[in-house]
Amino acid sequence: MEPASKSVSVQFVRQYTITEHICPVCGTPFSGPKLRVYCTPECVRKAAWARHGAEWNETRKAKRHESRSHLSQGDNS
Numbered sequence: 464m465e466p467a468s469k470s471v472s473v474q475f476v477r478q479y480t481i482t483e484h485i486c487p488v489c490g491t492p493f494s495g496p497k498l499r500v501y502c503t504p505e506c507v508r509k510a511a512w513a514r515h516g517a518e519w520n521e522t523r524k525a526k527r528h529e530s531r532s533h534l535s536q537g538d539n540s
């Protein structure tokens with residue numbers, strides 16, 4: 464004898480406090496969880512670039528220079 468099965472729909476409600484923010488990148492007002500700072504992942508990326516872009520570029524430049532000097536080691540006579 465098979466056990467009777469029935470489907471039950473369950474709904475979960477996640478509760479967190481929604482607060483009003485203004486995105487520091489694009490200035491768009493939005494509401495979201497308290498810890499949220501930027502309105503979209505796009506703005507998160509932009510902000511990260513604004514903060515670290517210079518040093519990331521430096522790292523990139525250094526790496527490129529490194530690989531270039533490594534490549535041109537043979538032909539500097």
Ligand SMILES: [Zn+2]
Nearest residue numbers: 486489502506
């Ligand atoms: Zn934004």
